[in-house]
């Protein structure tokens with residue numbers, strides 16, 4: 001997205017929130033929803049538009065795990081690495097995903113299709129290893145199984 005477009009989107013969000021500095025977290029959430037992540041230009045425009053120091057905007061943007069300062073994939077993959085899933089072979093499933101997608105955990109594929117992350121227990125231990133892709137829970141995953149699961153996503 002061009003810098004000009006980013007600035008326009010940011011300003012639309014700022015207007016929606018009446019440029020209220022107290023709503024910085026909501027504003028950043030909305031900007032991320034519009035753009036997909038929080039690029040440097042968006043944070044700078046938000047800082048200008050709200051009259052807040054850039055350091056303040058950056059500290060909020062980096063504090064919350066829900067915010068991403070780099071582009072994210074269309075589908076978020078979360079591999080559960082909690083104890084139960086770990087014991088049932090989550091590491092092998094994670095390694096397979098890393099190998100197939102060519103990214104390490106925390107990374108995003110070049111085509112922006114997938115972002116790969118890990119979580120600790122999603123409350124479905126009996127069905128481990130669990131892999132969550134977007135909103136879909138996939139239980140009893142194996143390295144072979146996850147390869148076919150990933151093919152279901154465009």
Ligand code: FES
Nearest residue numbers: 082085122124125
């Ligand atoms: S440890 Fe994976 S769901 Fe609980």
